Amino acid sequence: MRSREIPFRGGGFAPERIPRVGALAFLLLLAAWEGVCRAGLVSLFTLPAPSRVLLTLLEMATSGELFFHLRASLGRLVLGWSLGALSGVAAGLAIGVSSLARSIGLPLVSALFPVPKIALLPLLILWLGIGEASKVATIALGTFFPIAIATASGVDQIPKSLVRMAQSFDLAPRAILAKVILPGALPGVLAGCRISSSIALVLLTAAEMIGAEHGIGALVLQAGHLMRSDRLLAGVVLLSVLGLAIGATIGALERRLLAWR
Amino acid sequence: MRLRIEALAHAYDGLAALGPLDLVVEPGERLAVIGPSGCGKSTLLGLVGGLLRPSRGRVLLEGEPPPGSLVPVAYVFQDFALLPWRTVEANVALPLEDRLGAAERRERVRAALARTRLSDFARAHPRQLSGGMRQRVGIARALVVEPGVLLLDEPLSALDAQTRELLLDEVLTLTRGATLVWVTHHLEEAVRVADRVVLLSARPGRIRTILPVPIPEAERGRPAALAELARLRLELWELLREDAQRAETALVVSGDALA
Numbered sequence: 001m002r003s004r005e006i007p008f009r010g011g012g013f014a015p016e017r018i019p020r021v022g023a024l025a026f027l028l029l030l031a032a033w034e035g036v037c038r039a040g041l042v043s044l045f046t047l048p049a050p051s052r053v054l055l056t057l058l059e060m061a062t063s064g065e066l067f068f069h070l071r072a073s074l075g076r077l078v079l080g081w082s083l084g085a086l087s088g089v090a091a092g093l094a095i096g097v098s099s100l101a102r103s104i105g106l107p108l109v110s111a112l113f114p115v116p117k118i119a120l121l122p123l124l125i126l127w128l129g130i131g132e133a134s135k136v137a138t139i140a141l142g143t144f145f146p147i148a149i150a151t152a153s154g155v156d157q158i159p160k161s162l163v164r165m166a167q168s169f170d171l172a173p174r175a176i177l178a179k180v181i182l183p184g185a186l187p188g189v190l191a192g193c194r195i196s197s198s199i200a201l202v203l204l205t206a207a208e209m210i211g212a213e214h215g216i217g218a219l220v221l222q223a224g225h226l227m228r229s230d231r232l233l234a235g236v237v238l239l240s241v242l243g244l245a246i247g248a249t250i251g252a253l254e255r256r257l258l259a260w261r
Numbered sequence: 262m263r264l265r266i267e268a269l270a271h272a273y274d275g276l277a278a279l280g281p282l283d284l285v286v287e288p289g290e291r292l293a294v295i296g297p298s299g300c301g302k303s304t305l306l307g308l309v310g311g312l313l314r315p316s317r318g319r320v321l322l323e324g325e326p327p328p329g330s331l332v333p334v335a336y337v338f339q340d341f342a343l344l345p346w347r348t349v350e351a352n353v354a355l356p357l358e359d360r361l362g363a364a365e366r367r368e369r370v371r372a373a374l375a376r377t378r379l380s381d382f383a384r385a386h387p388r389q390l391s392g393g394m395r396q397r398v399g400i401a402r403a404l405v406v407e408p409g410v411l412l413l414d415e416p417l418s419a420l421d422a423q424t425r426e427l428l429l430d431e432v433l434t435l436t437r438g439a440t441l442v443w444v445t446h447h448l449e450e451a452v453r454v455a456d457r458v459v460l461l462s463a464r465p466g467r468i469r470t471i472l473p474v475p476i477p478e479a480e481r482g483r484p485a486a487l488a489e490l491a492r493l494r495l496e497l498w499e500l501l502r503e504d505a506q507r508a509e510t511a512l513v514v515s516g517d518a519l520a
Contacts, residue, residue, distance in 0.1 A: 162342055168312060170332055170356075261345070
C-alpha cells in the first residue's frame with residue numbers, strides 16, 4: 001500500500017487581533033483623507049481636512065464652547081440613562097423571578113421594545129414640554145427596554161441548581177436575590193448597559209436636534225444649517241469620542257466585576 | 262437523625278414520576294439509591310430535601326440534629342452548584358452568612374476547608390479548580406452547617422473515573438456518622454458506599470428491592486471483600502438490566518428533576 005503524509009486540514013476560522021494593525025489602518029485612512037483634501041480633489045467646503053477639523057475642535061475647546069455643549073449633553077445622557085437603567089434592571093429582575101411580573105411584563109416589554117423611541121419624542125414634548133424633561137424621558141425610555149430584556153435574560157441564564165442550592169441551605173428569598181440572582185444576572189445587566197448606551201447616544205443626538213439650543217446634537221444641526229462642515233465634523237468626532245469613552249468605561253466595569261468568568 | 266418516607270409520590274404535569282414508596286433511613290445509616298435512567302432517583306432526593314413538593318405522601322425527619330447544626334438536611338449536587346463569582350472560602354461561607362458572627366464563621370470555614378484539604382485554595386475561584394476539587398468545595402459547604410442528614414445527588418458522576426475513585430473514600434471518611442442518602446447510577450459505587458442499596462423500578466420509580474451490604478466499610482477496599490462486592494453488583498445488575506434496557510430507548514420526560 002502506497003504511503004503518504006496526512007495533510008493538515010485544521011486551522012483558520014479563529015480570528016485573532018493583530019497588534020497595531022487597527023491603529024495603523026486608522027492613521028492611513030486619515031492620511032488619505034488629508035491627502036485628498038490637500039490635493040484639491042474635493043471641495044474643502046463639503047469635506048474639510050482632518051487637520052481643519054482638529055483645529056476647529058481646539059478653537060472650540062479654547063473658547064469653552066465645546067465644554068458648554070458637552071456638559072449639556074452629558075447631563076441629559078447621565079440622568080436619562082441612569083433613570084432608564086435603574087428601572088430596567090428592576091423590571092428585568094422582576095420578570096426574571098416572578099411569574100406574575102413575567103406574565104404581565106414580558107409581552108409588554110417585547111411589544112414596546114421595537115418602537116423607535118424617537119417617534120415618541122413629539123408625544124413626550126406634548127406631555128412634558130419642550131424643555132429638558134422630554135429629552136431625558138426619551139433617553140430613559142430608550143435605555144429601559146434593552147436593559148430590562150437583557151437583565152431578564154441574564155436571570156434566565158442562571159443555572160437553576162444555584163437557586164436550589166441556596167434554598168437547600170434555607171437562605172431567605174431576599175438573600176437568594178442578593179447573593180445568587182443579582183450577581184448571576186450581572187453579565188446580562190452589563191450587556192444591556194453596553195447596548196443601551198449606544199441607543200442612548202443616538203436618542204440624545206436626535207432629541208437635541210429636534211428641540212435644543214445646546215448640546216452636541218444641536219451643535220451638529222446648527223453647523224449644518226450654517227454650512228460649517230468643519231464644526232459639523234467636530235461635533236461628530238465629539239460624539240464618537242463620547243461613545244468610545246462610554247464603551248471603555250463599561251469594558252473596565254466588565255473586567256472588574258466579571259473577572260471570575 | 263432518622264428519615265421516614267411515607268407513601269411518597271410525585272408526578273410532573275400529571276405524569277407519574279415516582280412512587281408511592283415507603284422507606285425508613287436509620288440514624289447514621291448510609292443508603293444508596295439506584296435505578297434505571299429516569300426512574301425518579303433525583304426526584305426522590307429533591308422531595309426528601311424539600312426542593313420539590315410531593316404530589317402525595319410526606320417525609321419526616323426524626324430525632325435531634327447534631328450540636329451546632331445550622332441546617333438539618335444538606336445537599337451535595339451533581340454539578341457542584343458553586344457560585345462562580347465567589348472564591349472557595351466565600352462559597353463555603355454562604356450558608357453561614359446571616360446566621361453566625363464573623364469570627365465563628367471564619368473558624369467554621371477554616372475547619373471545613375482543612376477537613377476537605379482545600380485550605381491552600383481558599384482564595385481560588387471555582388473555574389480555577391479541577392472537577393474533583395470543585396466537588397470537595399460542594400462537600401465542604403454541606404459539612405460546614407453540621408447537617409444531621411446528607412443528601413448526595415450523583416456526587417461523583419461529573420468526575421473522571423480516577424478522580425471518582427480518589428474522592429469516593431474521602432467522601433465516606435468526611436461524612437462518617439451522618440445519615441446519608443446517596444443517589445447514583447454506578448452499581449460499584451452503590452455497593453461500596455452503602456449499608457443498604459435501594460433499587461428503584463422504571464418510571465414511576467417504586468422500590469423493587471432493598472439489598473443489604475453485609476461488609477464492614479473498613480474491609481470493602483480489601484481483596485477479600487472484592488468478590489462479595491462483585492457478587493452484589495452482579496445481583497443488582499441482573500435485577501436492573503431489563504429496566505435499564507427499556508429506559509435507554511424511552512423518551513426523556515423530565516431532564517432535570519430540580520430544574
